[in-house]
Amino acid sequence: MATTAAAEQTSSTPSTPGQGPAQTGRRVYVETPVEAFTTPTPHALSPIIYLERCKGGCMINKGSTNDARQNQSTIPTQPGAHMVQEYQNAAGLTGTAADAEWNAVLTCMKEVYSPFNVMVTDVKPTTGVSFHLALLAGNPGDIGLGNDILGIAPLAGDCSPQDNVISFSFANHHSKQDPQRVFNLCWTAAQESAHAFGLDHEFAFQDGSSSCRDPMTYRSDCGGQRFYRNEVATCGEFEARPCKCGGTQNSHLKIQSVFGPGTPTTGNPTVNVTLPLPNTTLGAVVAAQAGSKRGVSRVELFLNGFKWAEAKGAGFGANGQANPSPYTITVPQNVPNSIIDVQVRAYDDLGGFTDSAKVTVTKGAACDPSVDSCAKGQKCEGGRCFWDPPSGEIGDECTYGQFCKSLMCAGTADEQICTQECIPGVNDSCPENLDCVMQSPGKGVCFFGGEDGGCCSVNRDSNGWMPGAFGALLFGIFVVLRPRRRGR
Incomplete structure (x- = not known):
């Protein structure tokens, strides 16, 4: 089945979901059985992402399996061979005349993938080498698709990352008048290539903000260059839904789990x-x-x-x-x-x-x-x-939060220790010998286990003094547990 989403090609002012500028195309994935991929999982994926501009045209063959090494894909709608036309720039030019724009898109893709152990290149790998083929050229009609499609790729039914996949980003169908054309071409290529690595579409981050700054988005609330964000997101196109293979998704961690960490080339702030x-x-x-x-x-x-x-x-x-x-x-x-x-x-x-x-x-x-x-x-x-630099480890006695490396000092009236936030019921949420004591649904702090009941408050000095930034990190009440002490 195809999951579809709007893909605006012009910049917009911030908007509510689905209320951006006029829709000019869709970026979609096709849920595909794992048997339709050439390499079984689990396996080590090739770190090569080959960005293909189809100089002189690319011949793509319809097949029952996906194999970029053979230019074969399950995506074309009709049997046989399909000619994808060469990449055109905003002026409709090809070849060396289009090099400047092409190189800008290539640079964008390299930056977007730089936090991972991945090589983005426009030099075709040698024969027999596995790679992902990110085709950035042509029009959707070149492989039998409708004119409302900007990009498409197969997504394994179990969201497993797959090798030797062809993702299609139809560069010549993107608006040539778009002032953010380079960023939007990069957006399409980043999203479609990531589908092959098991990523779903994202709708909103846990803080409620739009996923518009991540290439896995369908939203037009913002523009500019999109990066895989190290933030937990709900999935969805025009409204939130559970992710296809889990409740939420972190696109950065998902890709890092596939390839390992790299070195971001965008620099620190x-x-x-x-x-x-x-x-x-x-x-x-x-x-x-x-x-x-x-x-x-x-x-x-x-x-x-x-x-x-x-x-x-x-x-x-x-x-x-x-x-x-x-x-x-x-x-x-x-x-x-x-x-x-x-x-x-x-x-x-x-x-x-x-x-x-x-x-x-x-x-x-x-x-x-x-x-x-x-x-x-x-x-x-x-x-x-x-203050001296924090030295207190989790479980050490404390009298003020700034002694603790976690910046949290909490406990009973008789005992306070350096502690940390935790999730009740989750294994390894706290260090050994400490339990996660619930404070509210889904939230707790680490403390010594026990059977006694009661309550206590987070330690503060007699003046109630505490830096405001850390007060929000500490919970006000939790169950009093039997006193135990651990020296510094």
Whole structure:
């Protein structure tokens, strides 16, 4: 069967699902029995993705199995051989005249797949070598399909990754007037090739945001270059549905599980603090500019080397996420008075990050080591209040969260330990000798097991002092369990 989806070819302003610009084509997959693939699973897939522009035309043969080495595919609608026409650029030109646009699409595909142990190339592999053939040329009519199709590929019925598959991305059927033509050609080729590796279509991420920034999307809420995101997503075309082979999908982790990790070529984010200015006072907010080719997923505020707050990455619009984008982070009111080195750290969705240069300012007066003016557990040196780097492991005794590497200190009235979030009922959710104590459905914290009942709260000092960014990580109540202690 064919699963279909709209594939807009023009940029758009943010929209609700299915309410983007006029539909101009569909990117689809065809659910295909595993017996129709040439290489049985499990097996080690070839890491070669061959991007084919069909110079002089490509002859594709209809067959009962998929074998790129023989130019054979189950996708053509009619028996026999089918000629796919050569790649044309936006001006309708082929050959060397189309090289500039072709090379831009090739670069985009290399960047999209760079986080994985994959080689994207437009040089045909030698005879007998396995590879994925990502055909980027021609029109859907070349293989008997309707004019509403932009791309198509087989997807194994069990979502297993398959070798020697041909995915079709009909370059000559994409809009030649589209200002984002290169990104949209890349979108089609990335989505269709990934179907061969077992990926479904994505609808929305767990935080409710649109999947429009991932090539497995059908949505037009945003544009720009799309990357396989390291985020859990629901599947679907115009509405959410369970994924074909599981409840949710993480496209980055799915492809990484097939090929292993690579080295992203897009670089880490850039970031700089724009407010406050050096040698001034710390105000209510810190402002920064941060950007990344992949997009910034979040920014974090560090004061004297410790994280105090964070902000989500900027939204993605018609041209993707602005690079750089402005950020404003509220400074928690309970930051103690002292000399303060301000830094902002910017992350992308893969965990790559960059720290800004330090900006030194003052809040109130410099701290005095002879006066207890810093936060619980902090030292005062050189006029600065600061914590030592966290050293507490999960299960170690603690009296404040910043002692713990997990930044979480919780327990009973008699005992607090460094802990972490966990999922009740999931094996290995906590380290050995600790149980996952439920706090709410699907959420818990790791603590010593026991039979006693009761309740307790997360440890805080007498002033209720805690950096705002971490307060949200801690649960307020959980069952009191029998006291046990583990030394630091």
